[in-house]
Amino acid sequence: MDPEVDALARTVRDTVPALAEIDVASLFAPGFAAIATRWPGVDVDPAFAAHVASRLAAQKDPATAVTKLHVDDLFVAWWAGTGAREGLAAFDASYGSELDRIAGRFRDLPRDELGQQLRIRLFVGGKAKILEYAGVGPLLAWLRVVAVRAFVDIARSARSHQYHAELDEVELLGLPQPGGHGPSELGDELRTSLKRAFADAVANLAPRQRTFLRHAYVDRLTLDQIADTYSVHRATVARILASARAQLVEQTRAGIVAKLGVAPAELASAIGTLDRRLELSLSRILKT
Secondary structure, three states, rough: OOOOHHHHHHHHHHHHHHHHEEEEEEEHHHHHHHHHHHOOOOOOOHHHHHHHHHHHOOOOOOOHHEEEEEEEHHHHHHHHHOOOHHHHHHEEEEEEEHHHHHOOOOOOHHHHHHHHHHHHHHHHHHHOHHHHHHOOHHHHHHHHHHHHHHHHHHHHHHHHHOOOOOOOHHHHHOOHHHHOOOOOOOOOOHHHHHHHHHHHHHOHHHHHHHHHHHHHOOOOOHHHHHHHHHHHOOOHHHHHHHHHHHHHHHHHHHHHHHHOOOOOOOOHHOOOOOOOOOOHHHHHOOOH
């Protein structure tokens, strides 16, 4: 018997009393053979054994569950859930196309953003949701349920947040209210122009710029978390966020000037706080 299989079987039997008298090694052998076939040369970390034991211990009937265990599926779910780049790549190669197909059924929402939001749910957080997969059924079936539920939630959220309806950029960006203590030139026309210009600026962002801004301001992910999710360097994330912020401020400012037909200097007092209050506005407009 393979030493890796024996080691895993011992850990499981020692951890789950209901399996003490079961030949777990024989049950796991086909799964390990599948791992070797699907991912040639990969070494199964001993920590995987503890994960298998914890998943079986959580079952009402571990003795029955262990006979139905999809060891190779459970391995790739655990591997990706650890955040290992190789594990995430293996997961994407095995299941990415199917998840993309499911996202394509939600035609009113951008497919790439649906996929990115699903990745956040699966792989980011104190305990990645992918680690909840118990291995008793095929991973693909479990992923289909999780994906559809996630996409339905996102669709409902998008419908309940009409992209422009609830925005008041004058308030969100910290600008003085008409009739308040601010400059007299800030009237309804400027309010409308500011709202339109900011919404247009957000719409003009590249998909990755918009997604990274949402992760930073809505999901409250760190640079490192965003970088790990998309397998890029944190400096790349920082650069994309900085360029997106600068683009939003500049295009919003230019949009107001073009709409009202005035010199930028004439609006300086009204839109001078735009960059400083960008975070608050983004957290609302990107929360879809």
